[in-house]
Amino acid sequence: MIENFVEFIKYADQLKQVKRKTFNYHEKVYENSGEHSWHLTLAVLTFSSLSNEKIDLLKCIKMALIHDLVEIDGGDQIIYAEDPDKFDRELKAAKKIFGMLPSELGDDLLETWIEFEKKESAEAKYVGSLDRFLPLYSNVLNEGHSWKTHNISKAMILDKNENAISSGSTEIWNFAKKCLNECEEKGLLKN
Amino acid sequence: MIENFVEFIKYADQLKQVKRKTFNYHEKVYENSGEHSWHLTLAVLTFSSLSNEKIDLLKCIKMALIHDLVEIDGGDQIIYAEDPDKFDRELKAAKKIFGMLPSELGDDLLETWIEFEKKESAEAKYVGSLDRFLPLYSNVLNEGHSWKTHNISKAMILDKNENAISSGSTEIWNFAKKCLNECEEKGLLKN
Numbered sequence: 061m062i063e064n065f066v067e068f069i070k071y072a073d074q075l076k077q078v079k080r081k082t083f084n085y086h087e088k089v090y091e092n093s094g095e096h097s098w099h100l101t102l103a104v105l106t107f108s109s110l111s112n113e114k115i116d117l118l119k120c121i122k123m124a125l126i127h128d129l130v131e132i133d134g135g136d137q138i139i140y141a142e143d144p145d146k147f148d149r150e151l152k153a154a155k156k157i158f159g160m161l162p163s164e165l166g167d168d169l170l171e172t173w174i175e176f177e178k179k180e181s182a183e184a185k186y187v188g189s190l191d192r193f194l195p196l197y198s199n200v201l202n203e204g205h206s207w208k209t210h211n212i213s214k215a216m217i218l219d220k221n222e223n224a225i226s227s228g229s230t231e232i233w234n235f236a237k238k239c240l241n242e243c244e245e246k247g248l249l250k251n
Numbered sequence: 252m253i254e255n256f257v258e259f260i261k262y263a264d265q266l267k268q269v270k271r272k273t274f275n276y277h278e279k280v281y282e283n284s285g286e287h288s289w290h291l292t293l294a295v296l297t298f299s300s301l302s303n304e305k306i307d308l309l310k311c312i313k314m315a316l317i318h319d320l321v322e323i324d325g326g327d328q329i330i331y332a333e334d335p336d337k338f339d340r341e342l343k344a345a346k347k348i349f350g351m352l353p354s355e356l357g358d359d360l361l362e363t364w365i366e367f368e369k370k371e372s373a374e375a376k377y378v379g380s381l382d383r384f385l386p387l388y389s390n391v392l393n394e395g396h397s398w399k400t401h402n403i404s405k406a407m408i409l410d411k412n413e414n415a416i417s418s419g420s421t422e423i424w425n426f427a428k429k430c431l432n433e434c435e436e437k438g439l440l441k442n
Contacts, residue, residue, distance in 0.1 A: 086264060
């Protein structure tokens with residue numbers, strides 16, 4: 061059994077090599093998906109009183125820890141890309157990864173990953189809201205770096221994020237909107 | 252309140268800039284303490300059936316997520332260094348960091364951090380065992396890189412890790428010992 065756990069954690073270590081589209085908050089270095097997963101999980105723990113609905117915190121934390129493991133196979137994609145096959149491709153990767161574990165644990169993590177992707181439960185909505193807010197805030201701190209690089213307008217940001225963030229936490233969305241308005245005033249964001 | 256959470260998560264992001272002494276598992280790149288914290292937390296979730304004692308998994312996960320935040324002020328130290336003032340210095344840093352949060356949450360995280368440092372509870376021992384095992388296993392996968400760099404012998408590893416790992420999980424320690432013996436046979440580790 062321990063051999064399975066060790067193989068899993070050895071495989072998972074590769075997530076540190078997947079580069080995201082946004083910078084770390086304090087340096088012009090692309091965040092990797094491993095450190096992002098830590099930062100998100102820490103935010104999930106910290107912001108939990110701001111969830112719109114009552115949540116099971118342990119479930120939320122599990123979601124945040126594992127949500128990006130499928131990127132080891134497929135890489136990170138910007139949320140503004142059109143990719144209709146993404147879920148099917150990532151589901152295949154998820155089955156491979158969580159299939160490395162004893163079935164009870166592996167099945168639980170696979171179900172948790174699917175629940176996060178579906179964004180129907182209170183937990184998935186809350187974790188999803190922070191998964192969108194953190195990279196948005198990286199842009200706020202880094203002069204809109206990934207917005208500029210990928211030619212993203214304020215309208216596109218509102219379209220992709222309003223429901224995704226506000227359905228998990230109205231308070232986080234209000235804060236994000238305030239940040240976006242300030243970025244627009246500073247000319248960091250085109251309308 | 253949300254401003255406090257955002258300031259905290261912004262401050263915490265700096266942990267990604269703290270370099271550790273060991274490589275990532277699959278590349279000759281020093282691990283940073285942010286991605287290490289994710290990898291440890293994921294291991295805490297995965298290996299939990301191997302804890303010697305019954306544990307509160309949510310408490311363990313909180314410990315793993317926050318255990319290294321104090322390194323933002325003080326940096327990462329190799330476990331083989333003598334440093335009698337480490338706890339007092341890190342406690343000061345912990346009070347500063349967790350003091351950024353509303354008092355109920357901040358006090359809870361400060362207590363959780365202190366509990367981890369004391370290594371008396373079942374949770375602290377279990378998380379501590381993985382916090383020692385993961386870098387040891389990085390050496391196994393990377394030809395003893397940090398052992399060679401810092402002139403660490405097998406006797407020193409046993410002395411520093413046997414109790415720290417076996418008090419949390421006998422099974423993890425047995426696996427670690429097997430790895431150490433194999434490293435010795437391959438000449439990666441001096442006796």
